[in-house]
Amino acid sequence: MRVLRRIAVLSLHTSPLAVPGGGDAGGMNVYVRAVSRELVAMGTEVDVFTRSTFEGQEPVEHPRPGVRVVHLPGASADTVPKEQLPLHLDRLSAGLRRFADADGGDRYDVIHSHYWLSGKVGLELQADWGVPLVHSMHTMAKVKNLHLLPGEPPEPDVRIFGEQDIAEGAARLVANTLTEATELRDLYGTPSERIDVVPPGVDLGVFHPAGxxxxxxxxxxxxxxxxxxxxxxxxxxxxxxxxxxxxxxxxxxxxxxxxxxxxxxxxxxxxxxxxxxxxxxxxxxxxxxxxxxxxxxxxxxxxxxxxxxxxxxxxxxxxxxxxxxxxxxxxxxxxxxxxxxxxxxxxxxxxxxxxxxxxxxxxxxxxxxxxxxxxxxxxxxxxxxxAAFGWEQTAALTAHSYQHALDHFSPV
Missing domain, CATH: 3.40.50.2000 (Glycogen Phosphorylase B;)
Structure with missing residues (x-):
């Protein structure tokens, strides 16, 4: 079993530092922040790559020892809506690569991308860096299109095709539930043996009944x-x-x-x-x-x-x-x-x-x-x-998925 030294986490469309409930921030932001914290507690360093919230933002923040949040310039959230972000992925990818090169080059054991925009960049890095990509969909276009409201436009083809590429190319897919794992298998054709079910957690020190x-x-x-x-x-x-x-x-x-x-x-x-x-x-x-x-x-x-x-x-x-x-x-x-x-x-x-x-x-x-x-x-x-859903368990299962990816990954 290889020791997980450093993980590159891609959350390109929304920062884990953003407050959930506003803009594009929601449960995924909480997820990335909490799992990164717990991975560090297990002895792993984590770099989270995200786009800048505003132009001129400090390039790197250290929310806690062992975690760096790297703000990539060129498509800040205050000027580029999420719907237009596919047009800016090359710019964000170039900024990510520049940071990694200046920081010592190919230095990560695993890439973990969240949401399809990050997964598209993650696939490129998997090929170029020769390290496995683990991907979490969080939501999927084909699933959302099954539940459209009257008059609501369907998810764009660029997203559907992007998710299909990720489902076929990522070393492993992390699903929140068995239902999501079934959707990945039935709608995207991902083999069950490449899917790990990892339930999200909750911060039991904050969310508790007392008071x-x-x-x-x-x-x-x-x-x-x-x-x-x-x-x-x-x-x-x-x-x-x-x-x-x-x-x-x-x-x-x-x-x-x-x-x-x-x-x-x-x-x-x-x-x-x-x-x-x-x-x-x-x-x-x-x-x-x-x-x-x-x-x-x-x-x-x-x-x-x-x-x-x-x-x-x-x-x-x-x-x-x-x-x-x-x-x-x-x-x-x-x-x-x-x-x-x-x-x-x-x-x-x-x-x-x-x-x-x-x-x-x-x-x-x-x-x-x-x-x-x-x-x-x-x-x-x-x-x-x-009480059975602590973030420690989520992080441990995520690390297990990383090990699966490393054990079965063969660089092209």
Whole structure:
């Protein structure tokens, strides 16, 4: 077994230092940051390559000993939207190579790319450096195209072709769940023997159940209030519009309900949602708080203050928010899609809803409102369930995937 000395992590379209819930930042950012931290704890050095957040940004940051975040110039996030990034990959790749050459040349044991844009560059580096590429899709175009909303454009062919190249050329593919592994096999033809299933983790030192009552008081959640929380990018794919429509039906069904809905995140994507207008249209003024993205510590406080966390996504490779909420002892109502059934155990740690009918969502949320004892049991089980998903385990399984890649890789 070879000792893993240094890993090159590619997260080109979004920085692991960005706060989740805004722009292109989400669970993947948390994933890259946490696994890098744990790999360092195992004795491995990690360089994370990402595009600059703004032009003129400090080229290298050291968020912790053993981890360097290298900001590549030429396609900064404040000037180039993610949709246009395929046109700038050559520039980012050239900047990455210049940094590696100046830093000692070919010095990495494994390349680990995240999302298809990084995977395209990773394939080139695998060939040029003679080291294996391990790739995590996180989301896939063919899967997203199966769940398009009415009028929503399909994912572009350049992404589909890029993902196909990665599925065929990477030394190994890391899937979050068995469902994702099956999608890689059935939709992209990746042999099962080249896929490793590695569940994401949760920071149990931040997301924990202790402090529910003080957090409710501190956040102004009055006694007797049924508090529903949503956290994520504000785009149709994440489904906050479904939650708000369901909330309006809850108000109709339970006129005496003291309802509070907290939505945490900011607009993202080419067609962002106008939630303020939707709140007014649905007659929910005074019942909904729209908040910007917050730190992990603050997010945990919101989750603990909630009676339920809603994850009404149309597509999720796993659903890290669902796991973080459960770690806080809060039951989750989530769509029965993608990796969410792996994160949420129906009837044990939360409820899964088939589809996105506001009536069905209102029924699921209403069940937790009507039966507080059931809600409490779900919350207790949720905390126990999430406690098995520490980031240490994720990093150990990821390192095992790296070893598989090294054992079977033959440079061309």
């Amino acid at each position: 529910r009552a003080p957090d409710r008081r501190a956040l102004g959640i009055e006694d007797g209030t049924f508090h529903i929380c949503f956290a994520g990018r504000i785009q149709a794919l994440k489904g906050p519009q479904v939650l708000l429509a369901a909330a309006a039906r809850l108000v109709d069904r339970y006129p005496d309900m003291r309802l509070q809905v907290t939505v945490i995140g900011e607009a993202s994507g080419a067609s962002p949602l106008d939630l303020e207008a939707l709140v007014a249209e649905l007659g929910l003024a005074g019942r909904v708080r729209l908040l910007p993205p917050v730190s992990a510590k603050e997010l945990a406080r919101h989750f603990r203050s909630a009676d339920v966390v809603a994850v009404p996504s149309y597509s999720e490779s796993f659903g890290l928010v669902a796991l973080e909420a459960q770690a806080c002892g809060t039951p989750v109502v989530a769509t029965n899609v993608g990796g969410l059934p792996s994160a949420v155990s129906h009837g044990v740690t939360g409820l899964l809803v088939d589809g996105h009918s506001p009536d069905d969502w209102a029924s699921a949320l209403g069940e937790l409102f009507e039966y507080p004892a059931f809600r409490a049991r779900l919350g207790s089980s949720a905390a126990i369930h999430a």
